[in-house]
Amino acid sequence: xxxxxxxxxxxxxxxxxxxxxxxxxxxxxxxxxxxxxxxxxxxxxxxxxxxxxxxxxxxxxxxxxxxxxxxxxxxxxxxxxxxxxxxxxxxxxxxxxxxxxxxxxxxxxxxxxxxxxxxxxxxxxxxxxxxxxxxxxxxxxxxxxxxxxxxxxxxxxxxxxxxxxxxxxxxxxxxxxxxxxxxxxxxxxxxxxxxxxxxxxxxxxxxxxxxxxxxxxxxxxxxxxxxxxxxxxxxxxxxxxxxxxxxxxxxxxxxxxxxxxxxxxxxxxxxxxxxxxxxxxxxxxxxxxxxxxxxxxxxxxxxxxxxxxxxxxx
Ligand SMILES: Nc1nc2c(ncn2[C@@H]2O[C@H](COP(=O)(O)OP(=O)(O)OP(=O)(O)O)[C@@H](O)[C@H]2O)c(=O)[nH]1
Ligand SMILES: [Mg+2]
Numbered sequence: 471x472x473x474x475x476x477x478x479x480x481x482x483x484x485x486x487x488x489x490x491x492x493x494x495x496x497x498x499x500x501x502x503x504x505x506x507x508x509x510x511x512x513x514x515x516x517x518x519x520x521x522x523x524x525x526x527x528x529x530x531x532x533x534x535x536x537x538x539x540x541x542x543x544x545x546x547x548x549x550x551x552x553x554x555x556x557x558x559x560x561x562x563x564x565x566x567x568x569x570x571x572x573x574x575x576x577x578x579x580x581x582x583x584x585x586x587x588x589x590x591x592x593x594x595x596x597x598x599x600x601x602x603x604x605x606x607x608x609x610x611x612x613x614x615x616x617x618x619x620x621x622x623x624x625x626x627x628x629x630x631x632x633x634x635x636x637x638x639x640x641x642x643x644x645x646x647x648x649x650x651x652x653x654x655x656x657x658x659x660x661x662x663x664x665x666x667x668x669x670x671x672x673x674x675x676x677x678x679x680x681x682x683x684x685x686x687x688x689x690x691x692x693x694x695x696x697x698x699x700x701x702x703x704x705x706x707x708x709x710x711x712x713x714x715x716x717x718x719x720x721x722x723x724x725x726x727x728x729x730x731x732x733x734x735x736x737x738x739x740x741x742x743x744x745x746x747x748x749x750x751x752x753x754x755x756x757x758x759x760x761x762x763x764x765x766x767x768x769x770x771x772x773x774x775x776x777x778x779x780x781x782x783x784x
Contacts, residue, residue, distance in 0.1 A: 490652035491540040492572030500548025502579040503605040506635040518679035540657035556766040581609035593625025708752035716762040
């Protein structure tokens with residue numbers, strides 16, 4: 471599955487007349503549930519999800535296909551005013567997804583007023599085909615949602631949907647709305663593909679998700695993961711995976727390793743369980759912690775770590 475996550479050319483396979491396919495960007499403020507929605511729409515846990523804002527750092531494609539449609543979902547980092555180079559890269563990733571999208575789904579958290587204000591402005595200025603998804607409907611009472619729909623309805627949305635993504639409530643209706651908005655086109659990817667991301671990227675993300683769960687405050691945001699080795703071995707031996715956790719300062723290294731190695735062991739064992747379930751195979755996971763000073767603020771380091779950094783940054 472090692473395909474560049476850029477846009478593919480439509481496939482040359484014979485396809486049903488009237489087939490619809492396109493790229494669908496999920497955008498919104500941090501923590502509103504974009505990644506949870508992507509997973510619910512595709513039906514697989516592809517994108518990492520945590521209660522912390524700014525979990526998603528780069529785009530991830532998740533592909534839904536059926537006999538007559540292919541929706542290539544683009545999960546994006548939450549939009550925020552960037553304060554340093556990594557956040558500028560994240561914003562760029564999100565905004566550039568809008569250029570590539572045939573359809574934009576603006577996601578709001580029904581209980582989070584800034585996300586509603588964002589959607590009102592965003593909807594009014596966006597000319598592309600667009601749907602509004604009011605997520606986290608479990609958090610507010612029905613009249614509140616009806617009021618939101620009335621307030622946000624004027625922006626010319628091609629559809630407005632209510633969801634509670636972790637329970638899958640409203641997601642089938644949202645998917646149907648999305649599919650009906652796609653342009654007539656052959657599929658972009660083989661219909662059996664779920665994503666374009668290489669397996670190593672999923673492994674790195676599962677480790678990062680565990681760091682976000684296990685570490686507090688700024689520390690998990692200062693961790694970048696690089697998978698150094700991924701070796702499938704014969705004879706029933708577990709797959710060998712070696713990953714480096716880059717932190718920004720020596721003091722963070724101490725925190726990530728923990729007293730007597732307790733924290734890194736816990737990150738390792740929880741990550742291994744997740745990776746084994748994702749790959750459906752036994753894994754031996756080796757984690758090492760290294761300092762890469764201030765990597766979040768350094769364009770060169772970010773590029774080495776695989777982030778897309780605007781050309782003017784250095
Ligand atoms: N109660 C409730 N929680 C939700 C819902 N959707 C998502 N969540 C939770 O909200 C948190 C954030 O979800 P994510 O899917 O990571 O949000 P995101 O928009 O991708 O966040 P970023 O990647 O940080 O921009 C997680 O704890 C989810 O379980 C929902 O409909 N109701
Ligand atoms: Mg996310």
